[in-house]
Amino acid sequence: MAKKVAIIGAGPGGLATAMRLLANGYQVDIFEKNSVIGGRTSRLSLGNYFFDMGPSSLTMPHQLTSLFMNSNRNLHDYLTLLPIDPLYRLFFPSGKTFAPSGDQKATLNELNRVFPGNEMNFYRFMSGNAKKILYLTPLLDYSFGSLKDFVRPTMLRAIPSLSIGRTLIDETSKYFEDEELQLAFTFQMKYMGMSPWEIPGIYSVLPFSEYYYGSFHPTGGQSQILQAMKTVIEEYHGQIHLNAAVAKVNTSKHEITGIELRDGRLVQADHYIMNADLSYAVKNLFVTEKPLKFKNKMAQKKYSASAFVIYLGLDTLLPVDHQTVLFPKNYKVHADETTNLKVLSDDFSIHITNPSVTDTTMAPIGHSAVRIMVSVPNNESQIDWDQEREPFRNKILDTVKAKLHLEDLEEHIVEERVITPKEWEKDFHIHLGAIFGMMQSFRQIGMGNPVNKLHKQFKNLFVVGTSAHTGTSLPYIMESAKYAVNKIIKKDLQNIQTPD
Template sequence: MSKKIIIIGAGPGGLASAMLLTEQGHDVHIYEKAAEIGGRTALLKQDGFSFDLGPTALNMPNVLTALFADCNRNIQDYIKLVSLDPLYSLYIEDIIFSPSADQDRTKREIASLFPGEEEHYDRFMHDNAKKMIYLLPLWQEPFSSLWSVFRLRTLRALPSLTLGNHLIDELAKYFEDKRLRLAFSFETKFLGMSPWETPGAFSVIPFAEHYFGIFHIVGGINRLTHAMSEIVQENGGTIHLNQRVQQINTAAKKITSITLENGETVEGDYFFLNADYAYTMSHLFSQTKAPVSLKKLDKKKYSCSGFAMYLGLDTTLPLNVHTVLFPSDFRIHMDEIMRQQIIPEDLSIHLTYPAAVDKTVAPRNMSTLRILVPVPNNDSKINWEQERSALRQLILKTIEKKLDFVDLESHILTEKIITPHDWEKDYHIFKGAIFNLTHQLSQLGPFRPNKIPAIKNMKIVGGASHPANSLPFILESANIVVRQFNKEIT
């Protein structure tokens, strides 16, 4: 029987849920506060230049291909994927490490920069291939209660979870050179954590990048969410843009309706929440009716934030699509961000330069540069209006020094900066924590907000839910909640 389903938020999780639900014939309505679809994966346009607001790379494309296939679509009819080689260039201390999607080429690169470590790379890839086989079923497990941990598939995977080991310790089993360990763990900052705190199971993330490769979507990752929205609408779903949800209304342990900013009330049978989880719980329910304890919500551990710069340049640069500049001591750097909650003087900088493979994002002979610098979230009480200008100058000077660029500032035609304050105020991201809840063991699996017992007809999808905050995992979260929904209505 067809149900009327309301989805709050047109991010990847909400769109993936809508694709699957409309394919099954349900009446789906997505309400999005912004003028663009995509959430943190939206398109940012300015003065003829196009940027990805958030994620800029795609890995584990098999998850995406499977989603489109489940909707009887061929992904190649909607987007064009470009395999990146090298995957990225990592500037670590005195070396530049540029691993390849070709594992043999990566081994030669390792042999050149880290003699003797190339055989360790083989062992790392072999062991993590087995680890992924065991972990994959866990990513697809609903974990609707603590008892889920005792299911056979979970118990079978426990040895692969390397409980008690942090990622940096796990990598020490394979690589002797600390620079190489950093090269296989820097991705954890996109989980909002330090590799000295991230569970060892997450070694499958660098493995997946080296095994499946990293891809650029022509036009940017935002083209993916546009393709997803096309399928939703082809299937009869409706996407309501510029429609901010003001209030979620409940009665008898159910959501009855939502109230929009314009005063309109919209009823539905089921409600899928794809907006930022903590923001939704603390702002869209009245405090007396919030389905979770707001005190407990505030005490959860949240990721770092990001200081983002979007530059339209009147020139081109000798860069790969992805370049990461490391601080001299990454451990101290992450401690300053996560524990001391101060702005580091020695920065970690991720540069995204799509013009290396994509000429569609900027006018002829020009280019775009997206700069992302991890910084503390808004628990830090940093005054970003005061710090904005100085940090901007430090970022540009650091890039010029480490990449031997001359006067990058003079080539900037257009510019936008988003601070942690902006992420919270304008994008409704709780504490400006752009990578959502952190991923220590106490906030994984059944300990993520997968189900709220106080509300029977609500599903939570997106980066805060199981499995994790990364695009492939967010798409898996949509698969999980739609399967749960199907069981409940049969």
């Protein structure tokens, strides 16, 4: 009889886990509190305009291809991936603009135009990180929740490539002297809610991945990746229960005994997958005889930045690229104010996503569905967003209009929604509104990650998603699903008893 698995949360981690489990013969039920799948990665609809609430692009598409192949499916039967070119257009304080491409020859031409004399430095960066990612990829098969993971041969071979004791800025400055060019290879850390002056140098593989693999936009938006996963799950007869919020996770000393839904239903399974925000779940869902040993320590962890996001439906085709980044005069000050001082910056970085220039399904023809995002402190800041929402929104739009010469921008607004850290926490159950989870530092990954402590206490519980693995982007979330499923399969094989 097929083993039963209950998954809490229909985000990309939960859906990827379900696909892999179903392909291996498990019976899977997913319980999602919302009326749609995706959580913070879902689609937002405002009239005839459609927006991705989560990632603005997909890189490392081979990871997605691998997921579908594991389910005996061809990704391209479910999705059409459109290349984003240029990757983004970066506007620097000096007045320079830089628009790299997924085509390395085009990037070199652009590099020579804007930052001449750096061609060999780019080659060194790419070759150095190609080697790094080869050594690091096998490490994703381990949790590093115990000392033995640190002395495995794969780990020992990788040590010279781990950039131990170096920040990302330290690592990037080995290749590029120009500070604005360094930003072009480090600003991607805003996708993790962290500062390149603090995040470990190992994360240089993330900008490398964009420059090497390119970035892609699925027709219909990034949320269509989740719809494709949902289709495969349904083809395997997996069950996705919407509007099915989990109220309690019941436990015994060493395992999960069941989950209780808000409507009173009880669900029992052989294995349980947590794809909810980990800090929220630990604080609100677990019912235990004794308090979780690490529960109080969760509050002492450092959490990522949040985001102030403006979604605009415009009755004109905005004349900007698919992705645009406007840098402040001093990016380091902005990063420090956001992640450490936890105050609103007077001068900030702005990320504009305008998928309508690539995909005409996101808005009516000749119109634009635009997302404008600014990194802001998480809710440890105690910022009163009810008071700050309108003035900060106006300041962002004024900055966009001035820097991009879009003086009539607001005259074209047909639809609008603003999401602040307050809504990220209240409506999406994200602890502190920290949309990228805990900060990815050496102290908070591996043995310092509460995920490993949770699994040690409850042997039939596995965590997937942004909290589970190094990296918060979709490819690494899918890796967390692969890791969890491999552990479940291995555990069940070990538990098979020889018939009498």
